[in-house]
Amino acid sequence: MPVEIIKDNWPGGVRTVTIGATAADGGTRQRTVTVGGEKTLPFLSFESPMPHRPVVAMEIKDQRPEDWSPLLLEAWGDVVDDPVDWAKAAEAAGADLIQLSLSPADLEGNPNTPARAVAIVKAVLAATGLPLLVFGPGQADLDNELLVPIAEATKGERLVLGICEDKNYRTIVAAAMANGHLVNARSPMDVNLAKQLNILINDMAMPLDRIIMDPTTGALGYGIEYGYSAMERLRLAALQGDAMTQLPMLVTPGYEAWKTKEAKVGRDVPPEWGNWADRAIHWETLTAVTLLEAGADILVLRHPESVRRVKAAIEELVIGNS
Amino acid sequence: MALSGIQIYKLLPQTNCKDCGYPTCLAFAMKLAAKQVELSLCPHVSEVSKAQLAESAAPPIRLITLSADGHQVKAGHETTLFRHEKTFVNKPGFFLRVSDDHTPAAIQAQLAPAAAYRVTYVGRELSLDGFAVESFTGDPAAFAAAVQATRAVAERPLILISRQPAVIATGLLVAGDKGTLIHAANPGNWEAMAALAKQYGAALVVQASTLEELAGLTEKIKAKGVEDLVLDPGARDLEGVLVLHTQVRRLALKKNFRPLGYPLITFPGDTADPAHEAMQASQAIAKYAGFIVVNHFEPAVAYPLLVLRENIYTDPQKPIQVQPGLYEINNPKPDDPLLVTTNFSITYFSVANEVEGSGLPAWLLVADAEGMSVLTAWAAGKFDAEKIARDLKRFNVTDKVRRKRLIVPGHVAVISGELEEELPDWEVRVGPREAVDLPAFMKQAL
Numbered sequence: 001m002p003v004e005i006i007k008d009n010w011p012g013g014v015r016t017v018t019i020g021a022t023a024a025d026g027g028t029r030q031r032t033v034t035v036g037g038e039k040t041l042p043f044l045s046f047e048s049p050m051p052h053r054p055v056v057a058m059e060i061k062d063q064r065p066e067d068w069s070p071l072l073l074e075a076w077g078d079v080v081d082d083p084v085d086w087a088k089a090a091e092a093a094g095a096d097l098i099q100l101s102l103s104p105a106d107l108e109g110n111p112n113t114p115a116r117a118v119a120i121v122k123a124v125l126a127a128t129g130l131p132l133l134v135f136g137p138g139q140a141d142l143d144n145e146l147l148v149p150i151a152e153a154t155k156g157e158r159l160v161l162g163i164c165e166d167k168n169y170r171t172i173v174a175a176a177m178a179n180g181h182l183v184n185a186r187s188p189m190d191v192n193l194a195k196q197l198n199i200l201i202n203d204m205a206m207p208l209d210r211i212i213m214d215p216t217t218g219a220l221g222y223g224i225e226y227g228y229s230a231m232e233r234l235r236l237a238a239l240q241g242d243a244m245t246q247l248p249m250l251v252t253p254g255y256e257a258w259k260t261k262e263a264k265v266g267r268d269v270p271p272e273w274g275n276w277a278d279r280a281i282h283w284e285t286l287t288a289v290t291l292l293e294a295g296a297d298i299l300v301l302r303h304p305e306s307v308r309r310v311k312a313a314i315e316e317l318v319i320g321n322s
Numbered sequence: 323m324a325l326s327g328i329q330i331y332k333l334l335p336q337t338n339c340k341d342c343g344y345p346t347c348l349a350f351a352m353k354l355a356a357k358q359v360e361l362s363l364c365p366h367v368s369e370v371s372k373a374q375l376a377e378s379a380a381p382p383i384r385l386i387t388l389s390a391d392g393h394q395v396k397a398g399h400e401t402t403l404f405r406h407e408k409t410f411v412n413k414p415g416f417f418l419r420v421s422d423d424h425t426p427a428a429i430q431a432q433l434a435p436a437a438a439y440r441v442t443y444v445g446r447e448l449s450l451d452g453f454a455v456e457s458f459t460g461d462p463a464a465f466a467a468a469v470q471a472t473r474a475v476a477e478r479p480l481i482l483i484s485r486q487p488a489v490i491a492t493g494l495l496v497a498g499d500k501g502t503l504i505h506a507a508n509p510g511n512w513e514a515m516a517a518l519a520k521q522y523g524a525a526l527v528v529q530a531s532t533l534e535e536l537a538g539l540t541e542k543i544k545a546k547g548v549e550d551l552v553l554d555p556g557a558r559d560l561e562g563v564l565v566l567h568t569q570v571r572r573l574a575l576k577k578n579f580r581p582l583g584y585p586l587i588t589f590p591g592d593t594a595d596p597a598h599e600a601m602q603a604s605q606a607i608a609k610y611a612g613f614i615v616v617n618h619f620e621p622a623v624a625y626p627l628l629v630l631r632e633n634i635y636t637d638p639q640k641p642i643q644v645q646p647g648l649y650e651i652n653n654p655k656p657d658d659p660l661l662v663t664t665n666f667s668i669t670y671f672s673v674a675n676e677v678e679g680s681g682l683p684a685w686l687l688v689a690d691a692e693g694m695s696v697l698t699a700w701a702a703g704k705f706d707a708e709k710i711a712r713d714l715k716r717f718n719v720t721d722k723v724r725r726k727r728l729i730v731p732g733h734v735a736v737i738s739g740e741l742e743e744e745l746p747d748w749e750v751r752v753g754p755r756e757a758v759d760l761p762a763f764m765k766q767a768l
């Protein structure tokens with residue numbers, strides 16, 4: 001019996017965005033990463049091939065993250081004491097990109113300073129050839145204070161600077177524009193808020209191909225369905241031709257999943273939760289794979305085993321294109 | 323797909339007799355198309371037209387119900403491609419597969435922990451839905467023994483897997499109940515399989531290597547009077563499953579294409595690697611599977627998959643919530659501490675489970691925050707000093723709680739000043755940010 005395959009024919013598509021710059025383009029990266037360019041919903045290769053496969057960024061910190069799950073500290077070992085070693089280990093673990101997250105204070109409790117942050121970013125850039133995302137501690141004032149000098153000190157590298165929110169986008173966007181960087185525009189799981197932030201950033205004359213959109217997500221069990229649907233709706237809007245949603249999406253399943261009790265804690269939990277280490281990695285990978293299929297272009301993860309698994313899943317999903 | 327008013331009109335007697343209460347058949351047809359009236363109002367409509375109208379009104383994806391010992395698993399009746407448009411309705415059933423090349427004792431040992439598995443998430447008890455028995459040996463007797471062993475430990479619906487009708491027949495005989503699922507009818511064996519499905523009142527998976535072949539086969543089987551069908555389009559990898567499931571769901575919903583208007587079954591367990599199996603199963607949850615058959619059971623993977631299924635099948639308009647009010651944990655006395663939180667289920671259970679686990683008695687005021695988390699509710703103005711004070715009075719907290727001290731979540735420390743103003747004779751204390759730290763906080767600080 002004949003079956004008519006229904007192909008959606010979308011008027012719009014996602015822009016491509018390139019992260020990192022090689023020497024030829026004024027940076028020092030050994031390679032760059034290009035994401036976006038989709039003209040269909042995720043991985044529907046029978047409609048149109050996916051021009052750039054989604055990528056995995058590995059999150060590292062500027063110092064030993066005392067509040068991370070012991071499982072993560074154990075998996076990484078001593079490298080967590082030195083961001084340079086950690087960056088190399090992340091590259092060796094198969095990361096496509098590195099996300100360096102800055103802490104609000106050093107291990108003695110002194111507030112982080114621009115001088116320290118700049119030195120660490122430069123050292124990490126020297127240690128790895130991968131493109132870099134640099135995220136502030138997530139407090140608008142401190143983010144501005146640290147990210148502006150970092151942007152200046154790394155001019156031309158096409159870093160992604162985050163977190164750029166409605167509260168502080170002006171300062172970060174200005175610094176990114178003046179120094180040839182990109183921004184990660186984060187909004188709280190809402191199509192209209194995401195769109196509005198992109199408009200505000202674009203109004204400052206930031207080209208759209210230097211904005212990554214971060215719609216925020218929740219972990220499995222803790223609101224993933226809100227993030228999932230916000231992403232599906234944003235991607236549908238992009239395909240329907242809404243220019244201010246046509247940006248690649250970044251999400252942080254690593255951060256969200258490892259915040260949950262299920263991943264973080266091994267003691268005093270119900271026995272039905274099963275083996276801790278296995279559960280924790282499933283928590284991170286299942287959060288990631290679910291968001292991948294909702295349209296994520298960049299997944300920021302924390303555990304090396306999760307990176308391996310999620311990259312294998314991406315490989316299998318794009319095979320249809322080859 | 324629903325018929326238009328004009329299409330319906332063509333099926334009516336077109337006599338404009340007004341017996342239905344409408345001036346013309348066309349007016350009545352328009353009302354029918356808008357689903358505002360029932361066809362039964364027209365006493366003159368022919369049997370042929372009735373059947374056609376009923377067919378067009380049937381849901382685009384047929385509902386399939388498997389059952390055993392009072393347990394039911396349903397699949398089908400979905401109406402959307404995207405969960406934000408309308409809630410996905412029937413959660414895909416999880417089935418664990420065993421093979422008949424093991425002794426009955428080994429099968430029972432393998433199944434017992436999975437059959438007994440229960441895990442609680444936001445107050446709901448979650449478990450596997452059933453078991454799939456596969457004929458590996460091809461020997462009907464071995465298969466019957468395996469089915470019997472499975473039945474003995476698992477009072478849940480079964481899927482029987484073999485290409486050989488003779489093997490399936492012995493399994494069905496042993497399985498007994500009506501709500502079993504047979505896997506699978508294919509272009510070579512479909513007539514015998516359809517006959518078995520009919521004889522035993524079983525549902526039947528139809529398997530083929532292309533959608534064309536699959537559609538042709540379901541029509542032939544339907545013509546034999548077997549309509550409780552499930553589709554196995556054959557893919558076993560992430561890309562193939564995504565593409566085929568999307569195509570089948572689109573054809574059913576957008577074209578009302580009846581030959582593929584059935585639930586889908588998928589086999590993540592066919593991948594050898596349990597880690598990969600888990601990712602495939604997670605894809606199947608969001609991407610339209612009706613039945614998911616896995617080969618490995620471990621609580622560490624069953625729990626996240628069952629939670630993901632709850633999340634994806636949540637009503638997108640209405641957060642899962644608990645009743646606001648004053649809750650008692652561990653039999654509190656009037657002088658025991660009082661905590662406040664919101665009525666979003668995830669929030670409430672995070673807090674309640676920690677307090678309960680600590681063994682310390684406490685009162686928990688669950689404020690009506692319209693089902694939002696602490697920070698979301700605060701940002702939306704649903705969990706501020708005024709609202710908390712309102713609920714403290716509304717639920718007559720002081721009738722039971724003597725000590726006027728209220729612990730607020732660490733994430734909303736900013737409201738403590740205003741709360742002290744709203745509740746002048748109360749002491750307001752800021753608790754930890756995360757519920758995990760509550761037991762330690764309660765032991766040390768309260």
Ligand code: B12
Nearest residue numbers: 190223641663669694695696697698701702731753756757
């Ligand atoms: C899911 C979510 C939503 C969902 C709603 C889910 C729901 N039913 O509440 C949606 C998408 C609808 C949403 C909407 C909004 N959201 Co929202 N959302 C989230 C998200 C991702 C997760 C929230 C969550 O479920 N957490 C899990 C629960 C369990 O956490 P919790 O309630 O805080 O409980 C924990 C603790 O507080 C503690 N605890 C709880 N009770 C108690 C009690 C005591 C005594 C103690 C000691 C501890 C304690 O225990 C729990 C576990 O540790 C967060 C960001 C994030 N990743 O955290 C943003 C977030 C909360 N949202 C935010 C905002 C701004 C909004 C909106 C205003 C914006 C918008 N998107 O339109 C709206 C407001 C809603 C409206 N007007 O309708 C902001 C709030 C910022 C701020 N600090 O004010 C956040 C932080 C995102 C951000 N970074 O910007 N959101």
Ligand code: SF4
Nearest residue numbers: 338339340342347364
């Ligand atoms: S009762 Fe039937 S035949 Fe008579 S007007 Fe109504 S629709 Fe037409």
